[in-house]
Amino acid sequence: MELKKYILREDEIPRQWYNILADVNLNPPLGPDGNPVSPDQLAPVFPMNLIEQEASTERWIDIPEEVLSVLNIWRPAPLVRAVALEKALDTPARIYYKNESLSPPGSHKPNTAVAQAYYNKAFGIKRVTTETGAGQWGSALAFACAQFGVECKIYMVRISFDQKPYRKIMMASWGGNCIPSPSNETKAGREALEKDPDTPGSLGIAISEAIEEAVADESGQTRYSLGSVLNHVLLHQTIIGLEAKKQMELAGDYPDIIIGCAGGGSNFAGLSFPFVLDKINGKQIEIYPVEPAGCPTLTKAPFVYDHGDTARYTPLLPMHSLGHAFVPPPFHAGGLRYHGMAPLVSQLVDEGLLEPKSVKQNAVFKAGILAARTEGILPAPETNHALATVIDEALKAKEEGKEKVILFNWSGHGLLDLTAYDSYLSGQIKDIVLSMDEIAECEKIYADFPKPQHLKHK
Ligand SMILES: *Cc1c(COP(=O)(O)O)cnc(C)c1O
Numbered sequence: 001m002e003l004k005k006y007i008l009r010e011d012e013i014p015r016q017w018y019n020i021l022a023d024v025n026l027n028p029p030l031g032p033d034g035n036p037v038s039p040d041q042l043a044p045v046f047p048m049n050l051i052e053q054e055a056s057t058e059r060w061i062d063i064p065e066e067v068l069s070v071l072n073i074w075r076p077a078p079l080v081r082a083v084a085l086e087k088a089l090d091t092p093a094r095i096y097y098k099n100e101s102l103s104p105p106g107s108h109k110p111n112t113a114v115a116q117a118y119y120n121k122a123f124g125i126k127r128v129t130t131e132t133g134a135g136q137w138g139s140a141l142a143f144a145c146a147q148f149g150v151e152c153k154i155y156m157v158r159i160s161f162d163q164k165p166y167r168k169i170m171m172a173s174w175g176g177n178c179i180p181s182p183s184n185e186t187k188a189g190r191e192a193l194e195k196d197p198d199t200p201g202s203l204g205i206a207i208s209e210a211i212e213e214a215v216a217d218e219s220g221q222t223r224y225s226l227g228s229v230l231n232h233v234l235l236h237q238t239i240i241g242l243e244a245k246k247q248m249e250l251a252g253d254y255p256d257i258i259i260g261c262a263g264g265g266s267n268f269a270g271l272s273f274p275f276v277l278d279k280i281n282g283k284q285i286e287i288y289p290v291e292p293a294g295c296p297t298l299t300k301a302p303f304v305y306d307h308g309d310t311a312r313y314t315p316l317l318p319m320h321s322l323g324h325a326f327v328p329p330p331f332h333a334g335g336l337r338y339h340g341m342a343p344l345v346s347q348l349v350d351e352g353l354l355e356p357k358s359v360k361q362n363a364v365f366k367a368g369i370l371a372a373r374t375e376g377i378l379p380a381p382e383t384n385h386a387l388a389t390v391i392d393e394a395l396k397a398k399e400e401g402k403e404k405v406i407l408f409n410w411s412g413h414g415l416l417d418l419t420a421y422d423s424y425l426s427g428q429i430k431d432i433v434l435s436m437d438e439i440a441e442c443e444k445i446y447a448d449f450p451k452p453q454h455l456k457h458k
Contacts, residue, residue: 004083006247008076014242015063017235020273022059023280026231026347027318027452030305034450037315044215045224047123050116053232061235063115064122070114070147074103075239079247080410084374086394093397094253095390097410098244098271101377105170107412108267109140109227112236116225117144126221127151129214131181131206133263134160134334135167136380136412137227142176155181155189155209158201160334166416181206188212188311202327203338208311215313228264229308229317229342237270240409245274248407255285255407257393261385262289262298262356263335265342267411272354273344279353280457287354289345290385292364294432295328297321297341298349298356300439306446308340318452319346322434323442329432331361332420333381339442350454359388360431365424367391368414380412381420 028036039051046054053061063071082095100108120128128150132138138154145152154176161168161180171178179185181201182192188208192199199205207226214224226233248254258275260268268289279285291298297320306321308314319340322328326339341349348354368384370391371377379387386408397404414421423429 002083004081006079006250008243008246010072010076012246013068013072013076014239016060017063018238018242018274018277019056019059019061019235020276020344021057021231023277024344024347024457025455026343027455029315029317030450031315045211047120047125047223049119049123050232053235054230064118067115067118070144071111071239076243077102077240079244079251081251082375085371088370088374089391089394089398091394091398092402093394093404093406095394095406096248096251096253097408098240099410100240100267101380101410101413105136105139105143106415107136107140107380108237108240108270108409109137110144111239111270112227112233112266113140113144114147115236117141117148117150120223120225121148121150124221125150125223127153128223128225129153129210130225130227131155131157131203131210132227133157133203133337134382135164135416136335138176138178139167139170139174140227141225142171142174145176146174152176153213154178155183155206157181157203157206157334158199159330163419164416181209183209185209186212192310199327200330202310204310204324204326207309208313211309211313212311228266229340231344233266234269234273234342234344237266238273240267240270241272241274244271244407253405256404257406258285258287259386259389259393259406259408260289261336261382261411262291262341262345263338263382264340265289265345267409269342269345271407271409276348276353288357288389289354290357290359290389292331292333292336292385293358293360294331294434295322295337296358296434297339298346299358300434300436302443303346303350303452304446305449305452306340316449317343319343320349321446322439323445325445326442331432332417332423332429333385335382336385347455351456357389359385360433361429362431363388365421365429377410378414378421379410380414381417383411386411
């Protein structure tokens with residue numbers, strides 16, 4: 001029997017997160033007055049312990065015991081050598097993936113949901129609000145809140161709410177209250193519905209609704225929680241890459257290429273940031289975030305200051321952005337339909353440390369089907385974006401006759417995304433590509449905002 005999995009013992013789980021802010025310079029988020037936001041300005045939105053973590057420049061941050069004891073329901077996650085996929089591709093490349101689909105909600109997202117629920121609880125917060133696209137984040141936060149006894153309210157992007165009823169039931173089972181966005185419950189929601197009563201919704205609008213509700217609670221016991229983009233979210237995800245590093249050592253290999261799909265950037269960052277540090281220190285690694293051609297934030301949109309949400313409640317963030325009013329076309333990868341990108345990922349792209357790629361929907365699902373038929377796990381549609389690029393690189397290695405080592409993140413399973421597979425298998429998936437004209441139109445919205453500086457890592 002061939003050995004495929006590299007497994008850490010429970011007590012070998014990393015005890016600290018890697019904070020890349022110790023090694024990378026970032027433009028500050030800007031408040032309404034054009035100055036860097038102060039912690040006090042963020043206090044109605046997030047608990048202070050997370051606000052402090054967001055700005056910390058300590059390289060290693062201890063993972064609280066309470067967080068570890070929930071993470072070990074499914075962590076450490078295995079590193080798997082994709083032997084069957086390699087064989088199917090007849091490639092000399094060695095392909096490894098971190099299997100993040102084994103968490104109870106089925107993706108990497110609980111890595112930060114558990115930490116955020118814990119820090120909110122520790123700060124005395126009773127209730128958190130959030131948005132969700134495909135439903136993975138909403139279910140991750142509902143699961144995490146159940147572990148710590150925190151209430152959870154979720155605004156779910158309308159198109160996903162309609163396409164994925166089972167995610168809503170999952171959230172309800174963990175005690176979460178999930179409603180479609182735009183809703184009539186907030187000013188931001190009512191405005192979006194007035195503009196277009198049939199809108200599919202967007203993450204930008206759902207974020208506005210969730211922030212509005214958190215800030216409006218006069219008791220001071222509600223805060224907002226975000227599933228990607230922010231520094232502290234990416235920090236919590238580094239447990240993926242830190243485990244992977246130990247496991248690659250067990251395998252006696254080191255990656256030449258690292259690949260992850262990127263919506264807001266968190267699973268990609270979680271896997272890659274510990275290796276970015278090696279790259280800064282001189283290692284030769286190619287690192288590819290992969291996004292859909294229908295929402296090409298990193299590959300086609302510029303590096304600017306823009307709001308994280310449609311109603312402009314968030315500070316201006318330095319990031320690649322298609323504009324805060326962008327409503328992406330309704331393709332089947334809800335988790336990758338965000339107008340912006342994590343400032344940290346955007347910064348590293350601006351510096352040339354990462355090389356973003358974009359892929360089209362039919363290639364994406366073709367890759368997912370091949371992966372399902374070889375490796376056995378039905379991937380999340382988001383993961384398929386990474387897989388499409390993994391397959392491209394493995395075939396390139398074959399052409400060049402090179403034994404490349406490819407490491408990628410299997411960010412989630414697709415067992416609640418069957419409608420998407422049904423569309424693909426019945427030939428109904430369209431290749432949506434955003435044109436440069438459409439992008440030029442989107443860019444007008446932040447034309448008058450300040451511009452971030454081009455910085456270099458420390
Ligand atoms: C949410 C999600 C993504 C995209 O979010 P990131 O913050 O970019 O990681 C990718 N894969 C899965 C399975 C998801 O649920």
